[in-house]
Amino acid sequence: MTFWSLLTVNSITFGGLLFLLSAGFSLIFGLMRIPNLTHGSLFMLGAYVGATMVGGLIGISTDFWIAALVATIVVAAFGAVIERFLLRQLLGNERAQVLMTLGISLMVADFCLMVWGGDPLNMSTPAHLGGFVRAGPLAFPLYRLAIIVIAMIFAAALWYLLDRTRLGAMIRAGVDDAEMARVVGIRVSRLFTIVFALGAGLAAFAGVIGGPILSVYPGLDQDMLPLALVVVILGGTGSLLGSFVGSLIIGFIYNFGQALLPELAYFVLFLPMLLVLILRPQGLFGRQMP
Amino acid sequence: MATEALALTGIDAYYGDSHVLYDVSFSLGEAKLLGLLGRNGAGKSTSMAVAMGILPPRQGTVSVFGADITGKPPEAVAAQGVALVPQGRRIFKSLSVAENLLVAARPPRKSQSNRWDFDRVYAAFPRLKERQGQAAGLLSGGEQQMLAIGRALMGNPRVLLMDEPSEGLAPQIVAEVMATVKRLKGEGLSIILVEQNAQLVFDVADDIVVLNSGRVVVSGPAATLSHTDLHQHLGVY
Ligand SMILES: Nc1ncnc2c1ncn2[C@@H]1O[C@H](COP(=O)(O)OP(=O)(O)O)[C@@H](O)[C@H]1O
Ligand SMILES: [Mg+2]
Numbered sequence: 001m002t003f004w005s006l007l008t009v010n011s012i013t014f015g016g017l018l019f020l021l022s023a024g025f026s027l028i029f030g031l032m033r034i035p036n037l038t039h040g041s042l043f044m045l046g047a048y049v050g051a052t053m054v055g056g057l058i059g060i061s062t063d064f065w066i067a068a069l070v071a072t073i074v075v076a077a078f079g080a081v082i083e084r085f086l087l088r089q090l091l092g093n094e095r096a097q098v099l100m101t102l103g104i105s106l107m108v109a110d111f112c113l114m115v116w117g118g119d120p121l122n123m124s125t126p127a128h129l130g131g132f133v134r135a136g137p138l139a140f141p142l143y144r145l146a147i148i149v150i151a152m153i154f155a156a157a158l159w160y161l162l163d164r165t166r167l168g169a170m171i172r173a174g175v176d177d178a179e180m181a182r183v184v185g186i187r188v189s190r191l192f193t194i195v196f197a198l199g200a201g202l203a204a205f206a207g208v209i210g211g212p213i214l215s216v217y218p219g220l221d222q223d224m225l226p227l228a229l230v231v232v233i234l235g236g237t238g239s240l241l242g243s244f245v246g247s248l249i250i251g252f253i254y255n256f257g258q259a260l261l262p263e264l265a266y267f268v269l270f271l272p273m274l275l276v277l278i279l280r281p282q283g284l285f286g287r288q289m290p
Numbered sequence: 291m292a293t294e295a296l297a298l299t300g301i302d303a304y305y306g307d308s309h310v311l312y313d314v315s316f317s318l319g320e321a322k323l324l325g326l327l328g329r330n331g332a333g334k335s336t337s338m339a340v341a342m343g344i345l346p347p348r349q350g351t352v353s354v355f356g357a358d359i360t361g362k363p364p365e366a367v368a369a370q371g372v373a374l375v376p377q378g379r380r381i382f383k384s385l386s387v388a389e390n391l392l393v394a395a396r397p398p399r400k401s402q403s404n405r406w407d408f409d410r411v412y413a414a415f416p417r418l419k420e421r422q423g424q425a426a427g428l429l430s431g432g433e434q435q436m437l438a439i440g441r442a443l444m445g446n447p448r449v450l451l452m453d454e455p456s457e458g459l460a461p462q463i464v465a466e467v468m469a470t471v472k473r474l475k476g477e478g479l480s481i482i483l484v485e486q487n488a489q490l491v492f493d494v495a496d497d498i499v500v501l502n503s504g505r506v507v508v509s510g511p512a513a514t515l516s517h518t519d520l521h522q523h524l525g526v527y
Contacts (some may be wrong), residue, residue, distance in 0.1 A: 042437070073448055097417075169392055172382070172385055172389075173382045173385055173390075176382040176384050179344060179384070180376065180380045181382075182368075183344065183365075183368060183374050184393060184394035185364050185365050185368035185369060185394065185396055185445055186393060
């Protein structure tokens with residue numbers, strides 16, 4: 001009973017982190033038509049920046065949430081720079097852009113290794129979210145529940161942005177038909193920058209709040225990127241609902257797979273992706289690519 | 291010389307290595323309607339793509355009310371007051387009807403007398419108002435065409451490019467579209483109407499240009515062109 005309910009909470013928590021990671025990945029994929037292979041690196045970079053600030057930079061340790069905010073802004077700005085000054089040079093050449101994102105991810109990994117070394121950084125949970133929440137005989141870690149709530153708030157905010165604002169409608173128009181969006185006067189290239197920065201910031205934020213659970217280590221980027229990819233293939237590119245549902249499904253499969261079939265964890269993880277690719281290539285909630 | 295609302299001069303355009311437009315020149319007078327005719331594959335849509343900045347020409351110039359816009363991207367051309375109702379309508383299918391109009395809205399220029407906003411578009415196309423919350427992809431073909439026109443008007447254009455707006459529509463809807471075209475012309479909008487069906491155009495056009503294999507083969511005021519001239523280039527119509 002305790003085992004199962006804890007596993008369930010862990011699955012939803014991990015699903016929440018995956019949602020924060022993959023929502024931006026999915027939007028970038030839908031709008032710019034490229035899988036952003038730096039997305040795992042942005043997650044890791046956010047986690048390192050956050051962990052460093054919380055752990056104490058030149059002796060001064062920062063409040064967890066301020067650290068999360070700073071890491072989010074810094075990495076969002078880094079994302080904007082990547083889009084504006086690097087990917088923009090290769091506009092219209094998607095294959096070269098993907099290779100560029102791969103190259104940047106390798107450079108970020110090296111940079112992190114140089115700055116933070118090879119040992120994992122442990123990050124403590126924010127003090128006020130330390131304990132447990134008791135429900136009858138069960139006790140759930142408060143911090144994991146907090147992550148679920150935060151992910152829900154972000155999901156609602158992103159839904160509002162995309163579904164209820166003019167900017168969101170413009171982004172969706174760009175996902176539908178980028179050329180036609182430009183014809184009606186939408187500056188799609190500016191949307192690229194906005195969406196890339198937003199996605200980078202969300203990934204970094206996920207990295208910080210995931211830090212106390214996952215710890216921060218070299219290779220975290222390569223552990224997270226495939227998960228974002230699976231979520232988006234499952235849910236469909238450019239669909240917020242798709243990333244939401246896909247993240248939950250993968251959160252459960254990942255945690256249950258690791259707990260019950262550890263030697264087959266990756267097999268169990270990628271099987272649904274293969275099935276979706278074969279049976280419904282546009283994903284559960286995606287549209288057919290034009 | 292009267293102001294030209296839109297002028298293509300000596301345009302050569304390519305898709306990759308394939309040469310599609312050869313030294314194409316024509317111009318649209320202010321508050322006039324130019325009928326652009328030609329068989330399938332003649333280069334009509336390509337001419338519209340060049341005018342809109344979608345396909346930069348390799349030779350020649352494009353100008354709007356005297357301003358050179360050659361090589362400018364579509365969003366800059368839109369800012370100059372050019373709007374396109376594309377062939378196949380290309381409405382944003384996953385957006386609602388209202389959102390399709392919203393994303394294309396652009397404030398009118400100061401000198402503009404007929405200003406377009408949601409109310410006026412809905413008044414012109416009442417069915418769009420009834421369906422404003424619906425996903426545009428669920429509209430009928432005729433409604434999608436109305437939406438494509440309404441979307442173009444939301445940009446408060448001075449030049450309207452319409453690429454085969456009657457294609458695939460029932461005769462009654464075609465009549466409705468043509469009535470709209472006439473009204474827009476009456477309000478002083480400068481319009482290029484691309485058609486394969488010459489009869490539809492002859493009713494409303496001031497000038498006619500016929501393309502054949504990427505070249506202008508006929509060009510002149512509609513009143514002076516004989517139907518036999520057109521027969522020769524368009525086949526039976
Ligand atoms: N995207 C494209 N890529 C390559 N060739 C094209 C493309 N679009 C049109 N063409 C070719 O250009 C020529 C003119 O096409 P188009 O301008 O669409 O003609 P029309 O609108 O008069 O039917 C045709 O031979 C067509 O096959
Ligand atoms: Mg055509």
